[in-house]
Amino acid sequence: MAGRFDFWSILTDPLVRQNPVTLQILGLCSALAVTTSLPTALTMSAALTVVMTLSAGAVSLIRRHIPDTIRLIVQIVIIASLVIVIDQLLRAYLAEISRALSVYVALITTNCLVLGRTEAFARHNPPVPAMVDAFGNGLGYSLVLTVIGAARELFGKGELMGYQVFALSDQGGWFTPLPLMLLAPSAFFLLGLLVWAIRSALPEQAEAPEHEPPPTGEPAE
Amino acid sequence: MAGPDRNPWRRFLALPNESRTKTLIVAFLVSAICAALVSGATVILRPIQAANRAAEQQARIESLVRGIPGMSALLEQSGGTLSTVVVNLETGRAARDVTPESLAAALDDPGNWSALDSGGDIAGLGHRPDFAQVFLLREGDQVSLVLLPIAGQGYNGRIEAILALRGDMNTVAGIAVTRHSETPGLGGRIDEASWQSSWPGTEVRDSEGTIRFSVARGPASTSYEVDGITGATRTSNAVTRMVRFWLGPEGYGPLIEAIRRGEF
Numbered sequence: 001m002a003g004r005f006d007f008w009s010i011l012t013d014p015l016v017r018q019n020p021v022t023l024q025i026l027g028l029c030s031a032l033a034v035t036t037s038l039p040t041a042l043t044m045s046a047a048l049t050v051v052m053t054l055s056a057g058a059v060s061l062i063r064r065h066i067p068d069t070i071r072l073i074v075q076i077v078i079i080a081s082l083v084i085v086i087d088q089l090l091r092a093y094l095a096e097i098s099r100a101l102s103v104y105v106a107l108i109t110t111n112c113l114v115l116g117r118t119e120a121f122a123r124h125n126p127p128v129p130a131m132v133d134a135f136g137n138g139l140g141y142s143l144v145l146t147v148i149g150a151a152r153e154l155f156g157k158g159e160l161m162g163y164q165v166f167a168l169s170d171q172g173g174w175f176t177p178l179p180l181m182l183l184a185p186s187a188f189f190l191l192g193l194l195v196w197a198i199r200s201a202l203p204e205q206a207e208a209p210e211h212e213p214p215p216t217g218e219p220a221e
Numbered sequence: 222m223a224g225p226d227r228n229p230w231r232r233f234l235a236l237p238n239e240s241r242t243k244t245l246i247v248a249f250l251v252s253a254i255c256a257a258l259v260s261g262a263t264v265i266l267r268p269i270q271a272a273n274r275a276a277e278q279q280a281r282i283e284s285l286v287r288g289i290p291g292m293s294a295l296l297e298q299s300g301g302t303l304s305t306v307v308v309n310l311e312t313g314r315a316a317r318d319v320t321p322e323s324l325a326a327a328l329d330d331p332g333n334w335s336a337l338d339s340g341g342d343i344a345g346l347g348h349r350p351d352f353a354q355v356f357l358l359r360e361g362d363q364v365s366l367v368l369l370p371i372a373g374q375g376y377n378g379r380i381e382a383i384l385a386l387r388g389d390m391n392t393v394a395g396i397a398v399t400r401h402s403e404t405p406g407l408g409g410r411i412d413e414a415s416w417q418s419s420w421p422g423t424e425v426r427d428s429e430g431t432i433r434f435s436v437a438r439g440p441a442s443t444s445y446e447v448d449g450i451t452g453a454t455r456t457s458n459a460v461t462r463m464v465r466f467w468l469g470p471e472g473y474g475p476l477i478e479a480i481r482r483g484e485f
Contacts, residue, residue, distance in 0.1 A: 062251075065234060067244040074251050081255035085262040092269040095277070 005129040014133075014140035016202070020113050021144040022195045023205055027113035030104050031145055032187040038161050041149025042142075043097045047086050047105055049138025052114045055079045056122040056134035063123050075118050080109045113141060148190045156181030281397045282356065282368060282383060304357050306485075311335075311351055313475025314484070319352050327352055337471060344466035345374030345459075355476070357485060364388055364480050369473050370399075373463030376455040378402035380411070380463060386425075390477045393423040393434075393447075408456030419448040425468055432468060435461045 020026045027048075034044040058078050059066070066074050087105045090098040098105065108114060117137050122130035153159055158166035158175045167173020180186050199205045236243040307324055309316045319327045327333050334348045356368035365388040372381045380401045385394035398412040410416050424444050425434045433445035436457040441448050449457045466472050479485065 062247075065238065065243070065247060067238045067240075067247055069239070070244055070248055074247065077251055077255050081259050084259045088262045088266045088270070092266040092273070095270075095273040 005125075005132075007129065007132050010129060010133050011136040011139075014137040015143060016140075016198065017205075019140040019144065019198070020116070020137050021141055021191075022198050024116075026116055027111045027141055028191070030107060030111055031141070031148065031191065032184055034101055034104050035145055035149040035152055035187055036156070036182050037100075037153040037159075038146070038149045039097060040100045041145040043090070043094065044101060044104065045138070045142030045145045047090065047101075048108055048111065048114070048141055049135060051079065051082045051086055051108050052117060052134040052138045053131050054082050055114060056118055056130040057127050058082075059118040060122040060125060060127040060130035063125075066123070071123070072115075072119070075115060075123075076109070079114050079118070083108045113137065144191070144194065147194065148187055151190055152181045152186060156186075278399050281399050284397070304359070305354060306357055307352050307354050308473075308476050309351060310349070310353055310473065310475065313473075313477075313479040316352050321354055324352060324354055341471050342466075343462040344372070345462070346372065346466075349471065353473075355473075360388070363483075364485050366394055367480065369467060371463055371467040371472070373459055373466065375401055375403050375459045376408050376453070377404060380456075380459060382460075382463070384464065384467070386477075390481050391425050393420050393425065396420045403453065403456050408450065408453035410450050410453070411456060411460065416448065416450060423447050425464075432465050434464050434468070 014020055016022075018024075021028065021031055030044060030048070035041045055075070055078050059075055062074075083106060086108075087098070090101070090105060117134050121133045125133070150160060153161075154165060155178050158164060158168050158173075158177055166175035169176045178186075233243065233246060238244075305321050307316045307319045307321055308314065309319075328350050333351045335351055336348055337346060353370060355370070357364050358366040358368075367386050367390070369384045369386065370381070371384050372379060374380075378401070380398065380403070382396055382398045384396050386392065387394045396417050398417070401409070401411060403409045403411060419441060422444075423434065423441075423446065425432060427433050427445070433443075435446055437446040437449045438454065438457070439449050439451075468474065468477065
């Protein structure tokens with residue numbers, strides 16, 4: 001393991017090929033909840049990426065001295081503290097957006113994506129690769145949130161970043177907003193379509209059918 | 222091989238990760254550093270957040286006034302500004318030595334708070350400040366609108382709101398909820414405009430002067446009721462008690478009497 005890391009692949013793998021949301025299906029709760037508009041999706045993405053990068057760095061720094069018995073508690077404490085600090089910063093400097101994100105910033109603590117990366121990668125690797133990995137995963141998450149947020153804002157309100165893109169029919173234009181896009185189920189549909197599209201393009205991501213009889217007696221999850 | 226290391230920090234780091242001492246010390250250090258980080262951020266950023274909240278409250282007051290039918294025209298007529306008055310709730314008169322600027326300092330002094338006895342404390346407040354900042358809008362020398370900040374214990378926590386009364390001091394002109402922590406989607410709907418739209422025109426007291434105002438269970442059926450919120454009976458009841466308390470003798474009652482007598 002010592003020495004050489006392929007930083008480029010650590011950084012770019014999670015963007016599409018190993019995307020934490022569409023391949024590993026992690027961090028869905030927030031991905032569904034905060035994507036009603038692009039600004040909230042971008043703020044949430046930035047908050048998660050910062051928290052993830054910093055917590056990966058912190059966990060990686062003390063990785064040799066985290067007792068195994070309390071390692072999850074130690075990681076959660078570090079993540080939770082960073083989340084609170086970020087939440088306070090948002091409340092102070094981006095009050096409007098922080099109100100729109102409401103409880104979901106605080107819920108970054110329980111986002112399995114963050115703990116997943118510190119537990120799976122940062123705990124075994126030096127700080128720099130760990131932070132690069134976390135940053136790449138944050139970018140992968142951000143990419144998905146941005147795509148879904150943009151689609152929902154565009155088709156739900158005919159806007160992007162608050163600017164009118166489509167002329168609305170009630171103002172004499174041609175576009176009738178789809179209110180469904182602003183409701184939670186539409187995020188499920190869009191995410192499903194996105195996963196489908198990615199797995200069609202990269203067939204190696206498709207999972208084996210779930211209901212084949214297992215060759216070994218390993219219990220299904 | 223060198224003898225045992227003298228440096229306690231290096232000795233601690235060299236302990237096996239499974240050792241109980243190391244587990245305890247690591248847990249303590251991580252907690253201490255994180256606690257310092259969190260407290261530091263909270264303390265440093267509190268003034269900015271308080272300023273944000275104050276600006277938000279101001280914006281809500283303005284949108285409340287603008288939302289009341291006919292009020293924006295009235296505002297332009299009277300110069301577009303509300304006058305701010307700090308009132309002494311005991312006497313119902315304008316406070317002599319407390320200004321809006323010094324109100325926060327005055328309320329830091331526990332001597333300016335009155336304990337409420339359990340019978341009169343229907344809003345679940347415990348203590349009530351002796352001074353409150355209200356907003357008056359005048360038409361000629363008559364008060365045409367008064368904005369009263371009210372507060373009470375809701376289902377999940379404190380509810381704060383601003384209640385607007387028309388010049389007759391009996392008709393509700395509107396409400397704006399400035400702060401609450403009710404269940405989202407149920408009691409949390411008290412901050413939605415669709416619910417608040419049932420408030421204007423509601424009467425508070427009947428002809429004998431008894432407070433009849435309440436949040437109905439279901440749609441409002443009398444002129445003293447506003448629509449209830451389905452699935453949020455306790456929040457609805459809390460709002461009823463909060464309005465009744467603050468318009469009653471322990472709340473703005475003396476002030477309302479004084480405005481009726483034309484003292485403002």
